[in-house]
Amino acid sequence: MATDTTAATTEAGAPPAVDPRSRWRQILDLLVSNRLALFAMVVLGLVLLAAVFGPWLAPFGVNEVIVQDRLQAPGLDHIFGTDELGRDVFSRVLLGARASLVVGVVAVGISLTAGTLLGLIAGFYGGKTDDFIMRGMDVLFAFPAILMAIAVLAILGPGLVNAMIAIGIVYTPIFARITRGSVLSVREEVYVRAARSLGARDARLIGLHILPNVAAPIIVQTTISLAFAILSEAALSFLGLGVQPPAASWGRMLAEGRGFIQQAWWMAVFPGLAIFVTVLSFNLIGDALRDVLDPRQRSAIESRGLAG
């Protein structure tokens, strides 16, 4: 790609060559050229695979109890060992991926939708609307995240679906703030005024002219929030408020392994590792995305690509 852009700019008079790749394709190419991001994407691919095909990939059933094998150290039969009931830890980690990812994605979906919408409205209309929405968000923001989630679950009752809702509510203010901040600068742009001067209605101004121009920070926040949401799910399940036994979830497994940490370290370590690696991957991708979506950073990356 380096060669065709330089050729286009040196060719005076001719219309600049339109990069045949779409914007998102270019961003993906840049992401892949970042090794850490590539690694993170591969890891997340594996986690996703486990989440989708877990039941078929797992060597044992999630609640298949083999009493004579209980508390076995990692070995050939059970590569992650077994728990106190003789369940295969590897199979449970594999199946726990589904709960973690589903909770993460749905919860972030809730906060992304609600937060972005609220932020767009607050930022675009300003004034009293803005005050009303953002002060509400400030109140939510004032509570520590986990405490807030526990409070919501105390009202709704424990369970997977309620955990998603609770985590979704907890992370809404972050999206609202980030969106509003960006909208405040974009809504004063001349192209927004120009579109208004051409008769565009508010919904179109917000959806077509403002939202795409504030998307970058929201996308980055989404990946980072996914990491936080997975952590929150683990924490809530650890506390017994999320996924209910006997279903498998990483946080739940950590909680169950806690009592056996002296005798069977593998019960806690492997689900812990799974959480660690998944959260790290989301964060790495978030970092890389932030670099790629920021035009100034991006040209630096591209020129590095040219040099190399």
Add this chain to the structure above:
Amino acid sequence: MSQTQTAAEVPGQTGDPVLSVRDLQVRFGTRRGAAHVVNGLNYDLYPGETLGIVGESGSGKSVSTLALMGLVPEPPGRVEGRVELDGVNLLDNSKDEWRNVRGNDIAMIFQDPMTSLNPVLPIGRQVTEHMRLHLGMSESEANDRAVELLERVGLSDARRRLGSYPHQLSGGMRQRVMIAIGLACNPKVLIADEATTALDVTIQAQIVELVGDLQDEFGMGVIWISHDLGVVAGIADRVMVMYAGQVVEEAPVDELYDNPSHPYTLGLLGSLPVLGKEERGDLVAIPGLPPDPVDLPQGCSFRPRCPYQLDERCETERPELRRVVPGHRAACFYEVPEQEQPEDAFDG
């Protein structure tokens, strides 16, 4: 307030005005009190005519045109008076009616073409968007019309360019795209707000010429706002000089430059370099700053900076526009002696 000129006084104005502005006032509420930004503006714009509005920053020239499109934010703004487009007062419009005026009857070209296009939308989409909105065109109809318009404003290879993003075009090309967008719905009035200020002079000349040609072709009235008297001299039929939200002088373009009759206009012309003219000493700046719109002087708003200030009448009474010769009016009580201008007058 004074009556506006009749069509007979200015050659080239025929038929009924497309746009009539009567006693237009725009105020903004501020912490320090009401800021009077536009104070009783009266003018007519005829089809095919180009009206130049000149004045320094803060003279109310941009705000007065935003008011024509209902784009003054209310509150904190407040717009009063009448703005008649083909005899209908726009200031009574509902939100929906305003939307129908914007881009359809009155279109606007903004100052900086680098920022007036949405960076994440292909230009084709931006040219067609309001055509589909106002004219109810299908996507392919609108695309065909967009190609036609882009070719008309001098963009080569227009069909391929529909998919280009703004950053792939130069400043001049972007301003051409903005003009194409402005013309898409055949507006009756086109407002160019400092439309060439951000461009270099050769592109400026091309854009000025293009707008002139398009005006002959489409017959719309053009309001050309600029602080650059040179550009206005090149494009306008008639010029209004604004100061502190009021018109201080109004005349056909040649008359204004030959026979400036308001001290402020004299000052503006005196601060302009003239190519090829024999050196007559330094360029003269007008001393002082425009008045604070929250606290306008009681009499003539230009008095604190005026080198003449003939008597106390200037301090107590606001001068109305007064006829100098037919078609030429100035808001000054006195005949400004031309010989004295402007070297001595504005020195020291």
